[in-house]
Amino acid sequence: AALITVLFRMGEMATMNQSLDEDTFKLLGAELGYDVQVMSAEDEDREILEQFDIDLDAEEAAEDDENLVARPPVVTVMGHVDHGKTKLLDAIRHARVLETEHGGITQHIGAYQVHIDYEDTDRAITFIDTPGHEAFTQMRARGADITDVAILVVAADDGVMPQTVEALNHAQSAGVKIVVAVNKIDVEGANPAKVRAQLTEYGLVAEEYGGDTMFVDISAKQRTGIDDLLEAVLYTSDAEVDPKANPDRPARGVAIEAKLDQGRGAVVTALVETGTLRVGDPLVVGAAHGRVRAMFDESGANVEEAGPSRPVQILGMSAVPSAGDSFIVASDDRTARQIADKREAAKRAATLAKRRKRVSLENLNEALKEGTVQTLNLILKGDASGSVEALESSLLEVEVSDEVQLQIIHRGVGAITQNDVNLATVDNAVIIGFNVRPAERVQELADSEGIEMKFYSVIYKAIEDVEDALKGMLKPIY
Numbered sequence: 001a002a003l004i005t006v007l008f009r010m011g012e013m014a015t016m017n018q019s020l021d022e023d024t025f026k027l028l029g030a031e032l033g034y035d036v037q038v039m040s041a042e043d044e045d046r047e048i049l050e051q052f053d054i055d056l057d058a059e060e061a062a063e064d065d066e067n068l069v070a071r072p073p074v075v076t077v078m079g080h081v082d083h084g085k086t087k088l089l090d091a092i093r094h095a096r097v098l099e100t101e102h103g104g105i106t107q108h109i110g111a112y113q114v115h116i117d118y119e120d121t122d123r124a125i126t127f128i129d130t131p132g133h134e135a136f137t138q139m140r141a142r143g144a145d146i147t148d149v150a151i152l153v154v155a156a157d158d159g160v161m162p163q164t165v166e167a168l169n170h171a172q173s174a175g176v177k178i179v180v181a182v183n184k185i186d187v188e189g190a191n192p193a194k195v196r197a198q199l200t201e202y203g204l205v206a207e208e209y210g211g212d213t214m215f216v217d218i219s220a221k222q223r224t225g226i227d228d229l230l231e232a233v234l235y236t237s238d239a240e241v242d243p244k245a246n247p248d249r250p251a252r253g254v255a256i257e258a259k260l261d262q263g264r265g266a267v268v269t270a271l272v273e274t275g276t277l278r279v280g281d282p283l284v285v286g287a288a289h290g291r292v293r294a295m296f297d298e299s300g301a302n303v304e305e306a307g308p309s310r311p312v313q314i315l316g317m318s319a320v321p322s323a324g325d326s327f328i329v330a331s332d333d334r335t336a337r338q339i340a341d342k343r344e345a346a347k348r349a350a351t352l353a354k355r356r357k358r359v360s361l362e363n364l365n366e367a368l369k370e371g372t373v374q375t376l377n378l379i380l381k382g383d384a385s386g387s388v389e390a391l392e393s394s395l396l397e398v399e400v401s402d403e404v405q406l407q408i409i410h411r412g413v414g415a416i417t418q419n420d421v422n423l424a425t426v427d428n429a430v431i432i433g434f435n436v437r438p439a440e441r442v443q444e445l446a447d448s449e450g451i452e453m454k455f456y457s458v459i460y461k462a463i464e465d466v467e468d469a470l471k472g473m474l475k476p477i478y
């Protein structure tokens with residue numbers, strides 16, 4: 001109440017559970033004689049680690065050049081939808097993953113490493129096995145810059161498309177070197193020269209045109225040109241990136257995938273950035289911790305240790321971390337657990353703060369009273385276009401008053417995706433699923449963003465809930 005009074009004097013009509021922006025916070029602090037510093041989540045994490053005498057930036061700066069050795073480049077495949085990203089990752093995996101006693105059957109663990117004979121040496125390349133720039137951007141948003149080289153896939157029968165441009169913008173803004181794979185050259189009417197010409201407009205000029213970007217013609221389907229592409233990746237990496245790390249230190253890295261496996265518990269795919277990860281290491285991954293009980297490579301073989309750029313599946317963590325969470329080997333189990341606990345607490349506080357701002361069918365009434373919401377934004381997802389349309393038209397018939405609007409900002413057929421949740425985050429919307437469920441990942445994202453998802457299998461139930469919410473949403477008339 002005291003703060004609200006101060007805010008009122010400052011001309012800010014705030015209510016008890018309203019969120020303030022950064023500037024208002026600072027002004028409020030100044031008003032009360034405090035210097036307010038706004039901390040990013042990364043800063044906060046840095047502070048947590050410092051309490052345990054861990055300073056990752058200082059470690060990196062103190063790294064002696066003599067200790068650094070070349071490590072394999074980490075590669076992400078990006079490009080427009082249907083241009084062959086998945087096919088290419090499959091082709092590379094099948095052509096190149098080392099055969100092991102397990103029969104060389106590779107599983108999807110989120111990343112894999114291939115070996116290639118390059119200039120008479122055996123060289124490794126690590127591929128992130130989730131194509132597209134969404135995963136790339138999401139990882140970066142969490143502070144994980146793991147990609148050294150991006151392969152931009154462009155189908156020669158389709159040319160440069162919107163997501164091609166998006167992907168290359170993302171890569172370029174992250175300072176990641178690009179190798180262009182001109183795919184589908186087996187298709188009749190394929191025009192690889194046109195792709196080269198189109199991309200010059202975006203600053204990607206092929207070597208044969210006097211530029212410094214490598215273009216390789218491939219067919220992911222017929223698996224031709226794959227070796228040339230891998231060589232181009234190594235060439236670009238050697239010339240432009242020259243990635244290095246110190247294998248002789250406790251490991252640091254990033255979780256690229258994580259899931260809960262019945263029987264095995266939390267299964268985390270970790271990419272080692274520097275140092276060497278060993279079985280038995282006390283580890284903290286995001287807010288999860290534990291001792292590395294066992295490690296496996298992409299062929300399911302047991303691994304005792306993993307050096308820089310090596311992706312491995314690890315068992316033994318207390319919980320399932322999120323993709324993009326960083327991991328560090330701690331000095332002992334206790335420290336690992338304490339760091340994890342502090343992160344968990346920070347995460348919980350952040351989620352709570354976010355959730356307070358989000359709209360849900362249950363809190364609409366309150367949100368409206370506070371004046372933070374005038375519109376109920378909905379996203380509809382259903383199992384068939386017919387049902388989505390039926391739901392939409394029924395919803396649009398729901399009676400609304402002058403004070404409240406109902407808006408369907410997005411509709412679609414199929415499972416609820418991360419994209420839907422992101423959209424809901426931006427537009428403060430509630431997601432309604434009709435005969436569809438979200439993937440586990442999507443549920444996690446929605447939870448952490450505080451987005452409400454409601455699921456129905458009969459239309460009238462959905463209508464009823466929205467009607468009730470809207471009724472509750474009516475502002476009291478004085």
Ligand code: GDP
Pocket residue numbers: 079080081082083084085086087088131183184185186187218219220221222
């Ligand atoms: P993504 O959306 O970029 O991951 O694309 P996909 O890898 O799923 O490929 C989209 C479609 O293009 C699939 O039907 C593939 O079989 C096909 N495709 C991919 N690469 C090639 C290629 O080199 N030649 C031909 N003819 N088809 C391809």
